[in-house]
Each structure stands twice: as C-alpha cells, then as structure tokens.
Amino acid sequence: MNGSEKNGENCLLYESILNCEGAPAEKVKRALQIISSVFSHAVEGIVVTDPEGTIKLVNPAFTVITGYEPEEAVGENPRILKSDRQPAEFYRKFWESLKTEGKWEGEIWNRRKNGEVYPEWLSCTAVYDENGNVTDYISVFNDLSEVRFKDAQIEMQSNYDQLTGLSSRSVFYGRVRDELSRLKQTGGRLAILVLDINRFKIINDSLGHPAGDAVLQEVGKRLAGHLGSREKISRIGGDDFHILLSDVKTVEEVEKIVEYGKYAPLGARGVGATAGSGYWYEDYAQHGFEHYFTVSNRETMLLPQCETAECLDNIEEIVKVEGIDGIFVGPFDLSTALGKPGDFNDPVVKDAIAHVQKVCKSAGKFSF
Known part of the structure; x- marks a missing residue:
C-alpha cells in the first residue's frame, strides 16, 4: 500500500464533508469544527503523537481517565501511562503491528496519575503523508474498569455464597x-x-x-x-x-x-x-x-x-x-x-x- 492509499483511508472519516483537497474554505472550516467537536466531547480518551511517540495533543476524556492535565501530558511519551503489567514482548508486537499494518487494537493495562492500574481497550492508527511516511499516531481508548468490576460482581454472585463469601x-x-x-x-x-x-x-x-x-x-x-x-x-x-x-x-x-x-x-x-x-x-x-x-x-x-x-x-x-x-x-x-x-x-x-x-x-x- 503506497502513501496515497494509506492516507485515503484516513480521509474516509470525513470524506462526505471534505474532499481532502480543493475544498472550499467554508467547507474546510465546517469540517474542522465537526472534528473538533467530536474530539472534545468524545467519552473515549484520544491521544495524538508524532512518529517518535511524543504526545502532541490529548482530549478532555484523556484527562478524565488518566488524571493527567494536557500540559502535563503534551511533550511526554505515552510511557508515562505504562503499568509494567505487559512484558517487553507485548510492546514489540504492538510496534511491529503499527509499522507493518498501520494499526493495532487490543486490551492493555495502563496506570493513572494517582498510581491506580486499570484495563483499557486501545485502538492505535498511523497517519501517513502522500509519500507513505508516518506523520502521526492517533490512539483512542476506553476505560474498562467498570466493565471488569461488573464482570467480577457477576462472577462473585455465580461462584460464591453471598452471605459467607x-x-x-x-x-x-x-x-x-x-x-x-x-x-x-x-x-x-x-x-x-x-x-x-x-x-x-x-x-x-x-x-x-x-x-x-x-x-x-x-x-x-x-x-x-x-x-x-x-x-x-x-x-x-x-x-x-x-x-x-x-x-x-x-x-x-x-x-x-x-x-x-x-x-x-x-x-x-x-x-x-x-x-x-x-x-x-x-x-x-x-x-x-x-x-x-x-x-x-x-x-x-x-x-x-x-x-x-x-x-x-x-x-x-x-x-x-x-x-x-x-x-x-x-x-x-x-x-x-x-x-x-x-x-x-x-x-x-x-x-x-x-x-x-x-x-x-x-x-x-x-x-x-
């Protein structure tokens, strides 16, 4: 897949609004407003990094989930969230998938600013320029803590006596x-x-x-x-x-x-x-x-x-x-x-x- 094909995938997200090139200024402005609104109001945490992994941008949900304010996260590496729950082999496969397929998705354990380790569902996608070079990585994640808590409650009710434990x-x-x-x-x-x-x-x-x-x-x-x-x-x-x-x-x-x-x-x-x-x-x-x-x-x-x-x-x-x-x-x-x-x-x-x-x-x- 060449650079234009990869970048074409990214354009599909808002192709109905913006044709990526040659669009009228008003249409570009409207598209950016919509994208900005989605970014700001999404319940999922969103992180944008450069090709080296330095954080460039985070949304409000990122702060809600991780506890890090934007000024604390921007300029840092996502390693500030690392929980040490995953072995080195996990991260090797993570980066291998990003570099070869341009994406990775799965469950990962991260650490909040207060030290609490929590599970999340993470989807990471590479963004390419017209020459096929990576310009950014966009990561979107959901906090699974409540889901895991409810699962544990169901398991407890199914497998243990409620009175005595x-x-x-x-x-x-x-x-x-x-x-x-x-x-x-x-x-x-x-x-x-x-x-x-x-x-x-x-x-x-x-x-x-x-x-x-x-x-x-x-x-x-x-x-x-x-x-x-x-x-x-x-x-x-x-x-x-x-x-x-x-x-x-x-x-x-x-x-x-x-x-x-x-x-x-x-x-x-x-x-x-x-x-x-x-x-x-x-x-x-x-x-x-x-x-x-x-x-x-x-x-x-x-x-x-x-x-x-x-x-x-x-x-x-x-x-x-x-x-x-x-x-x-x-x-x-x-x-x-x-x-x-x-x-x-x-x-x-x-x-x-x-x-x-x-x-x-x-x-x-x-x-x-």
Missing part, C-alpha cells in the same frame, strides 16, 4: 474433581469434611434470621481463618458446610479442623452454636477414589442424613436410589437415630457407621 456448590465440587485428577497422577490423601450446625432452626426461630446469618458467617470465617483460604470451603446450603482438605497426612489433621469450626460464638450476646461433623478420608495410593466417589450430573452429591433408626434399617434400599451418589451419616445424625451421644467412639455408633460404609461400598457409592 465461600465457594458455591458447583465451584467446590469442580475443585474436588480437579484434586481427584491430580491425585491419579501423584497419589496422596484427600478428605472432605462436612459440618452441620446443630439445632440451627432453633437459633433462627428464637433469635431471628440475623442471628442465624451471624452464626453462618462466623463458622465460615473461622474455617477460612484456620485453613488460610475460602477457596476450598463451601456453604452447600442452609447450615451445611463442606471442606476440601488436600494432601492430609493423618485423620487427626481432619479432626483438628472439626474441633476448630465446631463452636461459633455469636458476639456479645453470648449465644453459641455447635456443629456436628462427618468426613470422608481415603488414601488414593492404597484404595483409589473412583470406586467410592462419583458425581451425578443430575444431583451433585445428594447426601441424605439419617435422622431415624428406620433410616439405618433401610440403608440398603436408600443407596439404590437413582441419582444418589453417597450417604452422609455421622455421630450428630446417629445420636438421633440411635438415641446415643454424638461420639465417634461410642461402640454402637461405630458399628452403625461401619455398616453404612459396608453397604455403600458394595453398592459402588461413597459414604461420609
């Missing part, structure tokens, strides 16, 4: 699947801990939902504080919390976390809540997970809790129900079903759990 059910079990895939290659141990707040309905009914919400938030806060992350903790629903523990070495490690999240004081009101717990712990290298752990496309880990002795009597039938991947029972359930204290060491409770595990294993289901 913990992972959603789908995100949590996606991480479980990832861990299982990893352990196929590396071996190791994994545990899934389940916490259920005892008599949570009584707290809600007697003290109100704000008190119940405070208990849920406190449990989530305590667990996240102990584990150092909210990413592997999920409030599955109601007062049920599931925790993914990777690379655990002993059952005792799991039980420590059980104890830590078990008591949730409710501030100055002096109300406390206790959490019942159960966990699934397996050594992949010894046994393998796949036989015990599957995820249904219809219902991810439907975990019915045994609250009557009849539930235990019918466990063989329950595990056959289509869509149920596993059975969740623990001392806090069995204390109701068997009339026994919620204690893992109680012989009756231990026998009941062993029975459930045996039935689930024979049915190809997992059990907590």
